Structure formats: structure tokens, C-alpha cells
Amino acid sequence: MNILVLGANGQLARNTTRVLLRDTDAKLSLYLRRAQRLKNPSPNRVTIVEGDVLDRAKLTAAMKNQDVVYANLAGDMKKQAESIVAAMHATGLKRLIFISSMGIYGEVPGERYTSVLDPYRDSAALIEASDLDFTVLRPGWFTNDPEVSYSITQKGEPFVGHDVSLNSLSDLIVKLTTTSGLELRASIGVSRG
Numbered sequence: 001m002n003i004l005v006l007g008a009n010g011q012l013a014r015n016t017t018r019v020l021l022r023d024t025d026a027k028l029s030l031y032l033r034r035a036q037r038l039k040n041p042s043p044n045r046v047t048i049v050e051g052d053v054l055d056r057a058k059l060t061a062a063m064k065n066q067d068v069v070y071a072n073l074a075g076d077m078k079k080q081a082e083s084i085v086a087a088m089h090a091t092g093l094k095r096l097i098f099i100s101s102m103g104i105y106g107e108v109p110g111e112r113y114t115s116v117l118d119p120y121r122d123s124a125a126l127i128e129a130s131d132l133d134f135t136v137l138r139p140g141w142f143t144n145d146p147e148v149s150y151s152i153t154q155k156g157e158p159f160v161g162h163d164v165s166l167n168s169l170s171d172l173i174v175k176l177t178t179t180s181g182l183e184l185r186a187s188i189g190v191s192r193g
């Protein structure tokens with residue numbers, strides 16, 4: 001199993017890389033800007049690729065021979081999602097795990113999120129409209145609690161809870177990347193169970 005991690009220097013991506021190396025035998029390509037920031041944690045299994053997700057040619061090249069794309073991004077997420085979907089189409093890759101945020105559908109009881117979530121909404125909408133085997137994750141606030149404990153809500157259901165540990169999200173991402181058919185074409189809320 002070959003997994004391409006986009007935005008590999010992100011907080012959640014770094015935690016998930018650690019858990020993927022510990023709990024699976026997957027080979028990882030860690031794609032990030034300014035790659036000198038990241039030390040290769042396992043040269044036998046990890047390739048570090050310097051690149052911007054908006055550089056479509058480089059992204060397409062990085063997708064060669066991959067099985068799964070795990071996108072852990074921030075910023076102009078609509079443009080990033082467009083680039084990812086196009087590169088996945090170009091390479092025939094189908095499986096995408098995409099980190100978004102709670103609140104994009106107004107699904108968090110008592111919370112009104114403003115335009116700060118627009119990039120998350122727009123990118124999720126674009127991915128949901130694609131023909132990819134996506135799972136969009138809508139996590140609550142990240143915590144450093146070492147515990148793994150989470151529950152999932154589906155799109156259309158009210159979000160339950162408020163926060164979720166990085167370890168819980170990494171546990172779920174490992175399951176999603178390594179188990180075929182899990183939460184396919186789904187957008188799931190994730191919070192402490």
C-alpha cells in the first residue's frame with residue numbers, strides 16, 4: 001500500500017504519519033512545501049517530495065504508483081481541491097481522504113460559523129461532486145489527549161460533541177486508508193466518543 005500525504009508538515013499529518021509507520025507497513029510519500037523542514041522518519045518506507053499542491057504537474061507526478069491520497073491542507077482549499085481532483089483524474093487514482101472541518105453544513109447545534117469556513121465548504125462541495133471514492137472528515141477541535149475515543153456522525157445528522165484528539169483522528173485515518181470500502185463517498189463528523 002502506497003499513501004500520498006499532502007501537506008505533510010501539518011500538525012495532524014505529522015501525527016498520522018507516526019501512527020501509519022507504527023501500525024501499518026504502508027509506504028508513504030510525504031508531499032510538502034519547503035521539504036527541508038521535515039526529517040525523514042523512516043528512509044526505507046518514506047519518500048519526501050517537495051511540492052505545492054497547486055503545482056498540478058508536480059502533484060500529478062507524485063500520484064504515480066500511489067493507492068490512496070490523504071490531504072491535510074489549509075488555506076485556499078478550493079483551489080487545492082480542484083488541483084487534487086484534476087491530478088487524480090489524470091492518474092486514475094480514486095481513493096481520497098480529505099480533512100475539512102466541523103460546521104461546513106451548519107450541522108453543529110448552537111454554532112453559527114461565518115465565511116471563515118468558506119474554503120472548507122467550497123472544497124468539500126467540489127470533492128463531493130466528483131466521481132472519486134472520497135471520505136471528507138469534519139473533525140471537532142483537536143486536542144493532545146493521548147486517548148483514542150471518537151464517534152462519527154454522517155452528513156445530514158447533527159454534529160455531536162466538540163473536540164477530538166489527534167490520536168483519534170489518526171486512528172480513523174489509518175483505518176480509512178488501509179480498509180477498502182470504509183466510509184466511501186461519505187462526509188463524516190468526528191468528535192470525542
Ligand SMILES: NC(=O)c1ccc[n+]([C@@H]2O[C@H](COP(=O)([O-])OP(=O)(O)OC[C@H]3O[C@@H](n4cnc5c(N)ncnc54)[C@H](OP(=O)(O)O)[C@@H]3O)[C@@H](O)[C@H]2O)c1
Nearest residue numbers: 007009010011012013033052053073074075101140141142
Ligand atoms: N486545529 C483544529 O482544532 C482543527 C479543527 C477542525 C479542522 N481543522 C482543520 O484541519 C486541517 C488540518 O489541521 P492541521 O492542524 O494539521 O493543519 P496545519 O498544521 O495548518 O497543516 C496544514 C498544512 O497544509 C499545508 N499547505 C497549505 N497550502 C498548501 C499548498 N498549496 N501545498 C502544499 N501544502 C500546503 C501547510 O503547509 P505549510 O507549512 O507549507 O504552510 C500546512 O503544513 C486544517 O485545514 C485545519 O484548519 C483544524
